[in-house]
Amino acid sequence: MSRTENAFSPAPSAAAGRLAYVIDDDRDMRVSLRMLLQEDEIDARPFLSAPDFLDALGELKPGPILLDVRMPVMDGIALLEALAEREIRWPVIMMTGHAEVPLAVKAMKLGAIDFLEKPFPHAELSALMARAFEMLDAQAEEGGLAEARERLERLTPRERQILAAVAKGHSNKEIAQELDLSHRTVEMHRARMMRRLGTRRLSDVIALVSSAAL
Amino acid sequence: MGIRCLLYVSESCLSWPEDAAEVDDLVAVARRRNEQLSLTGALIYTRTHFAQVLEGDKAVIDTVMESIRADPRHRNLVVVADEALEARYFPNWTMAYSGPSFYVDRQIRPLLSQATDPARSRRAAAGLLAFMREYAGSPGGPTR
Numbered sequence: 542m543s544r545t546e547n548a549f550s551p552a553p554s555a556a557a558g559r560l561a562y563v564i565d566d567d568r569d570m571r572v573s574l575r576m577l578l579q580e581d582e583i584d585a586r587p588f589l590s591a592p593d594f595l596d597a598l599g600e601l602k603p604g605p606i607l608l609d610v611r612m613p614v615m616d617g618i619a620l621l622e623a624l625a626e627r628e629i630r631w632p633v634i635m636m637t638g639h640a641e642v643p644l645a646v647k648a649m650k651l652g653a654i655d656f657l658e659k660p661f662p663h664a665e666l667s668a669l670m671a672r673a674f675e676m677l678d679a680q681a682e683e684g685g686l687a688e689a690r691e692r693l694e695r696l697t698p699r700e701r702q703i704l705a706a707v708a709k710g711h712s713n714k715e716i717a718q719e720l721d722l723s724h725r726t727v728e729m730h731r732a733r734m735m736r737r738l739g740t741r742r743l744s745d746v747i748a749l750v751s752s753a754a755l
Numbered sequence: 756m757g758i759r760c761l762l763y764v765s766e767s768c769l770s771w772p773e774d775a776a777e778v779d780d781l782v783a784v785a786r787r788r789n790e791q792l793s794l795t796g797a798l799i800y801t802r803t804h805f806a807q808v809l810e811g812d813k814a815v816i817d818t819v820m821e822s823i824r825a826d827p828r829h830r831n832l833v834v835v836a837d838e839a840l841e842a843r844y845f846p847n848w849t850m851a852y853s854g855p856s857f858y859v860d861r862q863i864r865p866l867l868s869q870a871t872d873p874a875r876s877r878r879a880a881a882g883l884l885a886f887m888r889e890y891a892g893s894p895g896g897p898t899r
Contacts, residue, residue, distance in 0.1 A: 649852075
C-alpha cells in the first residue's frame with residue numbers, strides 16, 4: 542500500500558515523520574539512542590530483540606535500522622541474514638563495542654551499510670542517518686517507478702493509445718477523431734483504463750505516465 | 756620463490772560525485788596492468804582515502820609503485836607494510852571495497868599520521884591487511 546502512495550502522491554517531506562528502528566537488548570542504549578535521534582528530528586522505535594522486530598516487520602514502513610551485534614537468542618548477524626532472505630533492503634547500521642574484522646566483513650557483505658563502534662560521536666550517527674534516509678528515498682523512487690510500469694502493463698494496446706493522448710492533454714472528442722472511434726467508445730475505453738490504473742483523477746494518470754518515464 | 760607484499764595508504768584527491776567514474780577508470784586500468792605483471796592484491800576506496808595491497812615480484816612492485824606515487828589522484832602516500840611472503844593471499848587483483856563506510860575509513864585513517872607510535876601503527880597495518888584479505892582474498896591462509 543505504501544507503493545501505491547509512492548506512485549500517486551508526492552514523497553512525504555523529510556521533516557514529516559522520519560522514523561528509525563533501534564534493536565538492542567540494552568535498555569540504556571535504547572534510551573540514549575532515542576535521545577540522540579530526537580535531536581536530529583528522527584523518531585526511534587525500539588525493539589528489545591531481533592525476533593520482536595521480525596514479528597512486527599509486516600506492519601512497518603521502510604526505515605533505517607540500528608542493530609546491535611551481540612544479543613541473546615538471535616544476534617545482529619542472524620537478523621541481517623533473515624532480512625536478506627526476505628529481500629528487505631532497508632539500510633542497516635550495526636552497533637558494537639569493537640568490531641572484529643571477520644564479523645565486520647560478514648555484516649557488510651550481508652548488506653550492512655556501516656559499523657558504529659561504541660562509544661561513537663553523535664556527528665557520526667547523524668551522518669549515517671542522513672546517508673540511510675538518502676538510500677531509502679532512492680529505493681522508494683525505484684519502487685514507485687516499478688509500480689507505475691507494472692500498472693501500465695495491465696492496459697490493452699488501445700487503452701495505452703488513449704492514455705498517451707490523455708497525457709498530452711487531448712479531449713475525448715479529439716481522441717475520437719485521431720483514432721477514428723466514436724466519442725462513446727473513447728469514453729468507455731478511458732473509463733476502463735482509469736479503473737485498471739486504480740485512479741479516478743486525470744492528474745494521477747499524468748503523474749503515472751511521467752513517473753514511468755514513457 | 757618468495758613473494759613480496761606491500762601495503763600503502765593515501766589521501767584521495769578526488770571529489771564526489773565524479774569520483775565514482777574516476778575510480779572505475781582507475782580499477783579498469785589497474786586490473787589489466789596487474790594481470791599482465793602477475794600482481795595480485797586489492798584496492799579500497801572510502802571517498803577520503805585509498806588503501807592498496809600488492810603481491811608479486813619485488814622489482815615489479817618497485818616499478819609499479821613509482822608510477823602509483825606519481826599519480827595525481829592521491830597524495831600523502833605512506834607505505835605501512837612491506838614484507839616477504841611464502842605465498843600469495845589474494846587469488847587475483849580486485850576492488851575490495853568502494854563506498855562511504857566510516858568503519859572502513861577508520862581502518863585506514865590512523866595509518867596516515869606518522870605521529871603514532873610504531874607498535875600501534877604495526878597493529879593498525881596488520882588490522883587493515885586482515886580486513887582486505889578477509890574482504891577480497893582468502894582469509895584462511897595463503898593460496899597456492
